[in-house]
Amino acid sequence: MxxxxxxxxxxxxxxxxxxxxxxxxxxxxxxxxxxxxxxxxxxxxxxxxxxxxxxxxxxxxxxxxxLSEEERSKQKEDYKKYLNEKLLMMAAREVPLNRLNQQQFEFSLESNLENAMLYDDEITRAVALSCIPPEIVDLASNPVQQLKELVNWFKFEFFSWCDKPPCPSCKSDQAVERVGSDTPNAEDREYHASQVEKYLCKNCKTTVRFPRYNHPMKLFETRTGRCGEWANAFTCLCIALGHDARKVLDWTDHVWTEVYLAQWERWVHIDACEPLFDKPLTYEKGWGKELTYCIAFSSKEMVDVSKRYVVDPVLNRMRRDRVNEKWLADTLQQRREALWSMQGDSQAQFLRKRYQIEQGHLDAGSAHKFPSEPFQPRQSGAQ
Known part of the structure; x- marks a missing residue:
């Protein structure tokens, strides 16, 4: 209110x-x-x-x-308790099963998992490592400092933001306007660009194509895009440096990275677009977003990490109206088990234990206990 x-x-x-x-x-x-x-x-x-x-x-x-101050205080606490109980009841309502919504949601899960598998390709990682300055590579003994240096270099020196592509003839984007979409060609499909934006230069009438590449190998060549391209390229660079990293997709249109820091025994939020390091509440407190689903993808697991990024998990649950919660939990669990089974017994056991610890942190709201001030407004452009 x-x-x-x-x-x-x-x-x-x-x-x-x-x-x-x-x-x-x-x-x-x-x-x-x-x-x-x-x-x-x-x-x-x-x-x-x-x-x-x-x-x-x-x-x-x-x-x-x-009412006296004491009576007003008691009334306030009583009603807070009552309101929280009712909100929990409202949040517990299950979204009805909807086959179309589930198919669309599952397609997004599968396509993002397929994309995350690209990060583990040996040639891609070798190319990624060759892009990183040696002074950052040499910080391997100090992973926190290395990641901070990496995200700042990536933001200010390596990658560029692209709301709309420049005209190849005029060399400017000032007169370029979007006129629709184009059909992906063979090269687009090879580098996982399922969407191709089509633009027209009003000055010289040149048609400009902007494939939304998802393959990190191509992104190391183009070095431009929006948050999807930024997160794909940055997550791959983290993995190339030996970090356990995963891409997080926010269903309200943003993408970022999480890296597991063994010395902190937890996952750390990193947003290369802004840049942000370990400030998970920025999206709701700084940007004013109302998050719904935030799913993390890697070749080893698929995890719902929404609770790490929301101020109020109960209100977040009330906003999650796309798919049935039990269906989503079961689907993610099946994918995790399949991915864990591919890792070998000892690694699978380690991943299961780490996942259980993470769930304990998420349920306890541990992410909210770490310093995350100040909450800056969005610095980058649109999705």
Whole structure:
């Protein structure tokens, strides 16, 4: 309450309410049941504070009754407890099984896993290592410093951001406008570009193609793109340096990297686009995003790491309405078991134990206990 948010409005007694207030408000003066409007979301501020009567969310007493500070504090804590219980009940509702949504979600899982497998190719890793300055490679004994140096070099010297490609004739992107998409050709498909953006230069009428390459080998050649290209190339560089790294896909349109630091015994968030190091709450607190699903991909595992990046796991659960939670958990577990079985017995045992420890950290909200201030707004461009 009190902040603008992307949500479906509920209409009641002349005001628009958010879903929690519409379902949970216990005020006795409510004259009509809140009615859900059309099922689309837009930015608005919940108006429950404008409802007539004593709104419990404002911790007021009955009309005409003055509460002491102690009574107001107790009422506030009582209602917080009540609200949390109801929110947990709402979050526990399972999304109905939807075959089409599941097929689309599963296709995204499989395509990102296929992409993550490319990082382990020996030739690709050798090319990746050859791109990194020797002074960064030599920092192997200090992995934290090495990763910090790597992300800064990658951001400011190696890779470039591309909202739209420059015209090859005019050598500028000022007059270039997107006019649709193009069919991937043989080279595009070879380097895993399933999408090709099509642009037109208004000055010279030249058509400009921008394949969204996913193969790190090609990205080390082009050295440009948006967050998808940045995360693919950077994650591969981390692996080339000997780090255990994985790509994280955010279903609200962003991609970044996680690296496991043995000395810290946990996964560390790294976003090469910004650049950010170990600041997982930036997306919700700094950018104002409302995250849903954040899935990590590597050749060794596929893990739902959403809890690491959200401020409130309960509200995050309420926003996860694409697929059934049990279906998602079972699907990820099946993929993990299949990937672990390919690693050999001792490595599989190590990965299972590490995964269990990670789940304990995520459930306990351990990521929120590490320093992550300040929360900067987004520095890079669009997806």
């Amino acid at each position: 009190g902040e603008r948010a992307q949500q479906i409005p509920f209409y009641c007694d002349g005001s628009y309410l958010c879903e929690p207030c519409a379902e949970l408000c216990r005020t006795k003066v409510q004259r009509q049941k809140p009615v859900k409007t059309k099922a689309y979301k837009f930015n608005y501020q919940c108006q429950c504070k404008f409802m007539r009567g004593g709104c419990k969310l404002r911790y007021q007493g009955e009309e005409g009754v003055v």
